[in-house]
Amino acid sequence: MKNEKNNEITLFLNGSEQRFCVETDETLLHVLRKRAGLTGAKKGCDLGECGACTVILDGRAVNSCCVFAVQADGKHVETIEGIGTAEHPHPLQQAFVNAGAIQCGFCTPGMIMAAKALLDRNPRPSREEIRQALSGNLCRCTGYERIEQAVMMAVEIISGYAER
Amino acid sequence: MNEHQFENVNIGIPRLESLSKALGQAKYTDDLRLPNMAYAALVRSPYSCARVLSIDLTEAEKIPGYLGCLLPEDVPRQYFNCSGNPPSPLLIHDELVLTREPKVLGDRIACVAAETEEMARAAADAVQVEYEVLTPYLDVRSALREEAKAIQPHISEDNVIQYRDVSQGDRGAGESASDFIVEDCFSTPPMQHVTIEPTSCLCDFSDGEHLTVYSTSQTVFQERRLIAEILGLREADVRFSKPVVGGGFGARQQLHAQHIASLMSKKLHRPVNLSYTREEDLYSVVRHASEVKLRIGASRDGRLQLFDVEYYLNAGPYTTHTPTVVAAAARKLQYNVPNYFFQGYSVYTNHITGGAFRGYGNTQISFAREILMDRLADKLGMDPVELRLINHVQVGECFPCASIPVSSNGIEDCVRRCQAIQAEIDTQFPLVDNEEVRQAWGISFSCHGSGPSSKEGLSSAIVMLNDDATVQLLVGSSDIGQGSETMESQIAAECLGIPLSSVRITAADTLLTPYDTGTFGSSQTFICGNAITRACDDLKAKILAQLRVIFPEGKVEERANRYVVQENGQTTELDLAQAARKIMYDPKGGVMIGAGTYKAAACPNPFSVCFVKAEYYKKLNAIRLLDIIEVVDVGTPINRLTVAGQLEGGIAQGVGYALYERMEINPRSRRTLSSDLLHYRIPQMDDMPQTYVDMVDSHDPYGPLGAKSVGELATVPVAPAIVNAVRRTSGQEINALPLCDRFVILPSRRKEG
Ligand code: FES
Ligand code: FES
Numbered sequence: 067m068k069n070e071k072n073n074e075i076t077l078f079l080n081g082s083e084q085r086f087c088v089e090t091d092e093t094l095l096h097v098l099r100k101r102a103g104l105t106g107a108k109k110g111c112d113l114g115e116c117g118a119c120t121v122i123l124d125g126r127a128v129n130s131c132c133v134f135a136v137q138a139d140g141k142h143v144e145t146i147e148g149i150g151t152a153e154h155p156h157p158l159q160q161a162f163v164n165a166g167a168i169q170c171g172f173c174t175p176g177m178i179m180a181a182k183a184l185l186d187r188n189p190r191p192s193r194e195e196i197r198q199a200l201s202g203n204l205c206r207c208t209g210y211e212r213i214e215q216a217v218m219m220a221v222e223i224i225s226g227y228a229e230r
Numbered sequence: 231m232n233e234h235q236f237e238n239v240n241i242g243i244p245r246l247e248s249l250s251k252a253l254g255q256a257k258y259t260d261d262l263r264l265p266n267m268a269y270a271a272l273v274r275s276p277y278s279c280a281r282v283l284s285i286d287l288t289e290a291e292k293i294p295g296y297l298g299c300l301l302p303e304d305v306p307r308q309y310f311n312c313s314g315n316p317p318s319p320l321l322i323h324d325e326l327v328l329t330r331e332p333k334v335l336g337d338r339i340a341c342v343a344a345e346t347e348e349m350a351r352a353a354a355d356a357v358q359v360e361y362e363v364l365t366p367y368l369d370v371r372s373a374l375r376e377e378a379k380a381i382q383p384h385i386s387e388d389n390v391i392q393y394r395d396v397s398q399g400d401r402g403a404g405e406s407a408s409d410f411i412v413e414d415c416f417s418t419p420p421m422q423h424v425t426i427e428p429t430s431c432l433c434d435f436s437d438g439e440h441l442t443v444y445s446t447s448q449t450v451f452q453e454r455r456l457i458a459e460i461l462g463l464r465e466a467d468v469r470f471s472k473p474v475v476g477g478g479f480g481a482r483q484q485l486h487a488q489h490i491a492s493l494m495s496k497k498l499h500r501p502v503n504l505s506y507t508r509e510e511d512l513y514s515v516v517r518h519a520s521e522v523k524l525r526i527g528a529s530r531d532g533r534l535q536l537f538d539v540e541y542y543l544n545a546g547p548y549t550t551h552t553p554t555v556v557a558a559a560a561r562k563l564q565y566n567v568p569n570y571f572f573q574g575y576s577v578y579t580n581h582i583t584g585g586a587f588r589g590y591g592n593t594q595i596s597f598a599r600e601i602l603m604d605r606l607a608d609k610l611g612m613d614p615v616e617l618r619l620i621n622h623v624q625v626g627e628c629f630p631c632a633s634i635p636v637s638s639n640g641i642e643d644c645v646r647r648c649q650a651i652q653a654e655i656d657t658q659f660p661l662v663d664n665e666e667v668r669q670a671w672g673i674s675f676s677c678h679g680s681g682p683s684s685k686e687g688l689s690s691a692i693v694m695l696n697d698d699a700t701v702q703l704l705v706g707s708s709d710i711g712q713g714s715e716t717m718e719s720q721i722a723a724e725c726l727g728i729p730l731s732s733v734r735i736t737a738a739d740t741l742l743t744p745y746d747t748g749t750f751g752s753s754q755t756f757i758c759g760n761a762i763t764r765a766c767d768d769l770k771a772k773i774l775a776q777l778r779v780i781f782p783e784g785k786v787e788e789r790a791n792r793y794v795v796q797e798n799g800q801t802t803e804l805d806l807a808q809a810a811r812k813i814m815y816d817p818k819g820g821v822m823i824g825a826g827t828y829k830a831a832a833c834p835n836p837f838s839v840c841f842v843k844a845e846y847y848k849k850l851n852a853i854r855l856l857d858i859i860e861v862v863d864v865g866t867p868i869n870r871l872t873v874a875g876q877l878e879g880g881i882a883q884g885v886g887y888a889l890y891e892r893m894e895i896n897p898r899s900r901r902t903l904s905s906d907l908l909h910y911r912i913p914q915m916d917d918m919p920q921t922y923v924d925m926v927d928s929h930d931p932y933g934p935l936g937a938k939s940v941g942e943l944a945t946v947p948v949a950p951a952i953v954n955a956v957r958r959t960s961g962q963e964i965n966a967l968p969l970c971d972r973f974v975i976l977p978s979r980r981k982e983g
Contacts, residue, residue, distance in 0.1 A: 105254070105257070105258075105260075105261035106254020106255070107254075108258070108426075108427070108476075109260065110427065110428065110508070111428075112507065112508065113508060113906055113907070115508075115906055115907035115908055116426060116508075116907055118426055146252075146253065146254030147253070147254050147255075150252075150253060152249060152250075152253060155249065155253065159249070159252040159253060160252075162252045163244045163245075163248045163249050163252050164244055166244060166245075166871035166872070166874070166875050168245060168251050168252060169245075169711045169712065169713065169875055170425070170426070170427065170474075170476045170477040170710065170711025170712075171247075171248065171251030171252075171256055171474065171711065172258065172426040172427040172476030172477065174251050174252055175251075175252075175254045178252065194979075197915045197916045197979075201914045201916040202914075203915070204426060204907065204912060204914065205426065205915075206423075206425060206426050206879070206882075206883070206912060207426075207477055207711055207875070207879045208875055208879050209875075209878030209880075209881050209921060210878075210882065210915040210918050211878045211921050212874075212875060212878065
């Protein structure tokens, strides 16, 4: 079986329209890391089991290692690089830092993107909803306690904005 | 207790590098790109024991992008030991870069390279290897049977790599002094580290003379030495540089595939990336499975009289760390006992190779000991906490068969703090005991060292003063996610009396930083920390000396990090920045560089107490963990946020170990069942019970600013505390992990509201 080469796809990647030539069986994660040079999404398993590669595809958190790039054609892709900067980090990014929710940090981009997808949809989640939304994201370092706290902190910050 | 006032330590602050991680900017090994980089993949044995009959590259060579292959006869043939420990006769050499006689699932047979990672994998899969499949010995018992074949005949005929006997007292005397003796056999499963970042390296040996390696490394200086030996290079021509690392827990306290990737780089004259798949990572190394036969005897008053243990570790087919893991286990008994017998066996098998894993032998022996202590308490009719406390080693006393006295001990405070938290929980959620459900608490104590117990820890630091009173701190120790770079910077800031923001650290690059034994044995805070305090003292002494050269007539003193010069009846006070400028630009000035080294003469023991609340559903034979409390004496916690994080992470690993983690090999197919993260399950967010962690006030006289260690300590008491809780709720005696073999595991957490 031969891969058809040269499928051209368009991604709205962190708000900017970009074209890529991809192979039929190439994953979105591969395109991000190898073609777009965005290494924030991590490869922890390449099998859809760890969540380190989580990005937001048209508003939903997905394991980008389980999405074929051709399936993402024409869609909006948000990655960790697109949601905040050192000067203006996203409230989740700042909360993860302040809460001590980051140790080795390898799970962090995926955790933050999964949490962002949750908060975009449900700005006031309960602790149980947070735990459920993040249960596909594995972390071996933190025991998750501070990750949960960080998301709660971000909820407070974001709802503070909303009230202003 | 305000005896010790600090500005920059014993506070909780976010990691220095955490924002770059949160932004997705931190660069891990597999994020690095070098021009003209190629990718390598390994051809690995699918069998636990076999002989290679032939290797056929025809199909592999047809894969587009194929660049080349290395076979066993193309690489150096001398045996080595991949352990990242400093050289020791215990580290027996029995491993090869590539082999035609695979002794374990995943053994390296050949290496192929291609233009992309996918092509390299496809080429590796296309290599046709014909095997003669042999019968493996997967557990210690079968490997020790009389008729078992020798797995490494040039090392051992009977598959015992090493026997270690550590003892004091007299067995008969211990028996006759004991009114009660409890005994049982305990077994623990092989557990995998599951760092979320898979193992990876990028090696550039393009010119065949100078080698640069970027890799997931805990022990850059040992890895440099090993690879120099294997490749016949001089250490000065090898650079190991550690990028950001996604966890270690011991898995990277060894060489993994840097040797073969370097050889491939030399062959291709191109930099080579070699990264493991999750499956490769899973079967690369484990915490040793153990069999522990233990007898504990006590007189009626609860005093321990006898501790008699036979300790077997399943090494897999390569020695790597095993005899040092056994040795470390021999001196981790925190209770006084006059008659102590430890017999440890390192045993070759064909199971997955055992290596270093957080706890390093302590985990397995503490598991057996703490469960049996609970049974002993029942026999004596004593409270399990009091039984442990009356036997506990005090300051000035030594652990059985150990030579360094305990220098600080906050275990009683740990107990009291745990009990206070326990009382709060039970007030809010009173213990349930009815027809259906029974809840109970279980406890465990533990200890560890603050560095390798063999006193081989050695570290060094350099502090260079800039003219604006900022400093460059250079250390060889690796931050693998545990937060050592922040902790080290805090120690330097505290010692120099400057803000943390004035310290810039460079760590773990053999080209740029001074020697450090490595990140293992929970040694970073104590050993590297002590090197830093010495480097800072050296810097301060040099500043004073230089000021005295500049002001030869005057009297120069340091007071609270300010330099006071009295000359001709005038007093001038210089802060560090003013002193730095004066020194650097004065005609009699100089460059201020402080250096310090620390050879671990002491190894203070940190202590931990863990309480677990669990419930048992009688009809379902199901268990649920509700709350876990862990309170520790780690001396001065340098960064309280980091220490708390280490405890919480250690608890999570203990939960996984207790409940369901085990690398399994299917006895029929003899292949691993645990080939991915669905079949090797680590705790998810939703699996974790409520956790409570704290540190008691403590100060160790030998620690840098009073600090001891935390990393390994955190996880050791968790599994036995869980078992002790489950034992009390279910009324069943337990002597093996994981508990999912015996019980249905219910998701942890009470429902909210
Ligand atoms: S890398 Fe995609 S889920 Fe693990
Ligand atoms: S911080 Fe290391 S895996 Fe989550």
